[in-house]
């Protein structure tokens with residue numbers, strides 16, 4: 339069965355057939371780098387990481403390019419405020435973005451072009467548009483795209499040029515033939531960074547950079563163009579007008595848009611005080627919590643982050659990793675010499691078939707996770723924590739671990755040694771409760787000593803005290819084990 343993707347351009351799910359299989363050319367609009375990125379900025383990277391992995395799993399070779407916007411009003415503003423050159427701002431925040439990206443365990447892209455590194459291509463792209471009469475130069479040296487010269491304008495967002503015109507505004511100082519026209523090149527204002535061009539010193543508009551960079555790195559036609567739904571209009575509409583106007587060919591075959599993240603049902607904004615940078619988030623939460631929250635919602639739906647959703651993510655990851663810890667405790671190093679249990683292997687194959695069907699269906703991650711949970715329940719029913727090592731238990735543990743790791747490898751989830759993941763998760767939960775590991779260890783030892791001395795009154799008291807702190811203690815043949823209740 340083919341992979342199906344929802345194509346914003348045609349407003350339907352379509353079989354994914356790239357222009358020249360097995361190659362897949364994929365371009366995604368990256369961030370403007372003037373500050374730490376917020377958690378909403380990483381939904382795309384997490385979803386696109388899965389998309390790329392899944393297409394590769396299905397035999398395609400994905401060439402994935404994501405740009406950085408390093409010339410922009412916001413960067414200039416930050417550079418003036420902080421009294422440093424603009425490139426110092428953009429270089430710093432590209433570095434910081436890459437740090438967050440790496441902390442999330444996402445695969446690096448094939449190329450991360452920047453505007454400053456693509457200036458000759460941007461200028462020549464604009465020159466082509468002028469030559470083909472899709473753009474014009476104003477007396478002060480600005481260049482605008484003439485929207486009405488491109489009959490297909492509005493095809494992606496489903497808007498009509500005449501409807502748009504009534505809402506269009508002309509900013510002070512702009513000399514446009516039509517209010518809908520948008521800037522390709524802006525004459526430099528004093529003190530602004532500027533580059534030489536046939537139209538004088540200036541800098542490119544935002545939209546043109548993506549057309550030029552996609553063409554430079556991937557060629558004139560691409561298979562997938564991705565971005566958040568907020569970029570659909572006008573940014574992506576303008577990219578189509580530029581690329582198809584200059585190249586006279588369809589620009590991208592598929593348009594892939596992911597939806598926004600809300601906080602407690604509200605849009606994230608600085609004024610509402612619910613603006614969270616990824617850096618802050620990762621100081622308090624494990625990266626897998628973020629990826630789980632993103633992928634447990636279908637990418638085309640709005641994802642809501644709220645305390646309940648976060649608690650649920652912790653519980654769910656705790657359950658998966660606890661089962662993985664059970665499996666790992668049964669297996670010798672890397673599972674060497676263990677034979678897969680045939681009956682359980684059959685269940686795993688059925689599960690994997692369900693996962694494939696779900697992810698082929700426009701990356702239906704909630705369905706894929708539902709299949710995984712059914713599998714998890716079967717494992718937990720058949721292999722209990724603390725069970726004695728036997729050939730049967732090992733055979734099931736091996737099958738379970740391999741399937742969870744295989745699914746997780748597509749999503750950058752479930753790849754860590756389970757014991758250390760659970761410990762990291764507990765450390766973050768303890769920090770959130772202002773509790774100390776050593777203090778809990780001491781109480782757990784006290785309880786064990788009381789039990790040994792058959793002083794059950796004391797042992798029960800200590801257990802209740804621990805329960806009050808949100809710590810669950812369980813007794814296994816290897817001694818007492820505690821974890822933060824999830």
Ligand SMILES: [Zn+2]
Nearest residue numbers: 367368548573
């Ligand atoms: Zn773009």
